Amino acid sequence: MVNYLFILGHKSHFGELMKYVIVYWSRYGNGKKIVDYLAKKLNEKSAETQIFKTDEADPAIMPGADLYVFSAPTEAFNIQKNMRKFMKNLQGMEEKKYGIINTHCMNKNWLQKMENLLSKKKMIKVAGVDFQIGKDAKTGNGLMEGWEAKLDEFVGKI
Numbered sequence: 001m002v003n004y005l006f007i008l009g010h011k012s013h014f015g016e017l018m019k020y021v022i023v024y025w026s027r028y029g030n031g032k033k034i035v036d037y038l039a040k041k042l043n044e045k046s047a048e049t050q051i052f053k054t055d056e057a058d059p060a061i062m063p064g065a066d067l068y069v070f071s072a073p074t075e076a077f078n079i080q081k082n083m084r085k086f087m088k089n090l091q092g093m094e095e096k097k098y099g100i101i102n103t104h105c106m107n108k109n110w111l112q113k114m115e116n117l118l119s120k121k122k123m124i125k126v127a128g129v130d131f132q133i134g135k136d137a138k139t140g141n142g143l144m145e146g147w148e149a150k151l152d153e154f155v156g157k158i
């Protein structure tokens with residue numbers, strides 16, 4: 001797989017660089033750390049990556065991309081509300097591919113909720129990954145050991 005990517009580069013169907021748009025929301029910075037690492041890794045694959053916090057993009061007029069990544073924490077037993085609203089307001093995303101990332105403190109992830117919202121938009125899921133955040137959540141340093149490797153695996157799928 002590595003050699004294959006090496007030979008072909010990370011190209012879309014049209015032979016151009018893969019373009020990723022990442023939309024995230026993060027309160028304490030744990031999720032921000034994840035999307036920054038993700039963008040760095042994607043760019044190393046020589047892809048083109050844009051990152052937006054939910055209030056920096058308009059869900060009704062999303063920039064074009066080969067794959068969209070949405071990243072948000074669980075808050076109050078749901079996907080954090082800015083992200084929920086963003087997903088509900090997405091337009092023109094039918095048949096577009098996506099990956100999802102959820103951070104949470106309790107022993108349950110909320111990827112399914114994200115998937116439900118995006119399948120209402122007729123988007124196509126490619127991969128999902130969740131991260132349990134430890135007791136240092138509020139310092140932004142709550143990611144558990146091994147999070148980079150877990151994210152590398154996700155990068156390999158998208």
Ligand SMILES: Cc1cc2nc3c(=O)[nH]c(=O)nc-3n(C[C@H](O)[C@H](O)[C@H](O)COP(=O)(O)O)c2cc1C
Nearest residue numbers: 026027028029030031073075076077103104105106
């Ligand atoms: C108001 C609030 C409510 C939360 N509710 C939940 C919850 O219901 N379940 C859970 O697993 N984590 C919950 N958390 C923990 C967050 O998921 C955690 O702080 C977040 O994943 C950290 O990521 P961030 O730094 O990117 O915001 C809550 C956090 C806050 C601040």
